[in-house]
Amino acid sequence: MVNTITDTNFNFPGQKSIYKGKVREVYTLEDDLLLMVATDRLSAFDVVMPKGIPFKGQILNQIATKMMKDTEDLVPNWLVATPDPNVAIGKRCEPFKVEMVIRGYMSGHAAREYKAGRRILCGVAMPEGMKENDAFPEPIITPATKAEMGDHDEDISREDIIKKNIVSEEDYLVLKDYTRKLFQRGSEIAASRGLILVDTKYEFGKTADGEIVLIDEIHTPDSSRYFYAEGYEERQAAGEAQKQLSKEFVRQWLISNNFQGLEGQTVPEMTDEYIETVSERYIELYENITGDAFAKADTSNIQERIEKNVLQYLNSL
Structure with a gap:
């Protein structure tokens, strides 16, 4: 080895x-x-x-x-x-104590919640009639509180993040805007490689002079889920599992x-x-x-x- x-x-x-x-x-x-x-x-x-x-x-x-x-x-x-x-x-x-999770498709944790009959994830509604790995009408942001080593990250809604003063409303709007922009660019990069960026998470922090910046990892297989674009529609139509690139395996x-x-x-x-x-x-x-x-x-x-x-x-x- x-x-x-x-x-x-x-x-x-x-x-x-x-x-x-x-x-x-x-x-x-x-x-x-x-x-x-x-x-x-x-x-x-x-x-x-x-x-x-x-x-x-x-x-x-x-x-x-x-x-x-x-x-x-x-x-x-x-x-x-x-x-x-x-x-x-x-x-x-200074890291924000939330992970900004964004999902373009109902996969992984979202699919497990959906199968369990839940239709609200982190305060966001998931439409009826979806099946695993279907695309959401538009990407949804489902934040999680950032766990210390060995603890589980936990789902949290935007409302609770602001109410509990984990992130101020003003800063949260920046995080949300940055998350959507990054996911759009990540999806374009993935498409150019024959991939679909299914979901991912971003982490942000504030520098000493107060600038909000992206930190940690981005678009890696540990923080993201990818499908192969070729054959995606056919596999969905046939009810087959998607061929994916992530640590889901x-x-x-x-x-x-x-x-x-x-x-x-x-x-x-x-x-x-x-x-x-x-x-x-x-x-x-x-x-x-x-x-x-x-x-x-x-x-x-x-x-x-x-x-x-x-x-x-x-x-x-």
């Missing part, structure tokens, strides 16, 4: 603190800089799996970097540099092995063979989403490589 990076404990010059999320580890540096390491950890149903997936961190970081560059004319973002395949450096922000594997992150459930064993297939799927995702061939980074000593590249960048400032 290829080496993976599942935990870091760097001590960079000017380092103030470290925060460990489900997949990313964020180092706060002086001069209002944040350094984000995308690890190879895999999270599903808000549970971090026991083994890392080779190249997953590199894939997520490089897709997010490319998509940030492809949308920076629409929405300002936090990114300043990517000195290593697994590392992004950007402006320190991992969720489905876990469900088939009796795991949905519920109390008392145990994560099934992920063999080396299965992990290799997951890695291969992530590489396929990268190449389809970006249109570029994936170049595997040197994994002989990932920690050492990251430290060397980051120090070289910081010393150049």
Whole structure:
């Protein structure tokens, strides 16, 4: 098996603190800089799996970097540099405590809620008579409160977000506008690659000077669901499952092995063979989403490589 990076404990010059999320580890540096390491950890149903997936961190970081560059004319973002395949450096922000989830199609969580008979999701009505993977008449925004590591994100309505003062109404209007613009651009990029951007989530923060910017990842297979456009209509008409590009295949594997992150459930064993297939799927995702061939980074000593590249960048400032 290829080496993976599942935990870091760097001590960079000017380092103030470290925060460990489900997949990313964020180092706060002086001069209002944040350094984000995308690890190879895999999270599903808000549970971090026991083994890392080779190249997953590199894939997520490089897709997010490319998509940030492809949308920076629409929405300002936090990114300043990517000195290593697994590392992004950007402006320190105060994150909003909500994830802006937007859905163009009734899939995943929305479909599970719909099947359970619910027609309101995060205060938004879903039309009667829909079937799984149908397009909504127009994309719906279904926010979620951002969980700490190990906790479940929870659905929340726009009204509750404002009433509980999680986000001010003025800021929420900006988040909503940015979310719709990003989803439109993401859908256009996906269409140019023969894909459909089904749903995704965006996270935003506020810089020290009060600017609202896009942070974290964007349009990656961890934050988004994609369908192949070719054959979509035929599969819907025949009532067949859609061919998709996302980590939904991992969720489905876990469900088939009796795991949905519920109390008392145990994560099934992920063999080396299965992990290799997951890695291969992530590489396929990268190449389809970006249109570029994936170049595997040197994994002989990932920690050492990251430290060397980051120090070289910081010393150049």
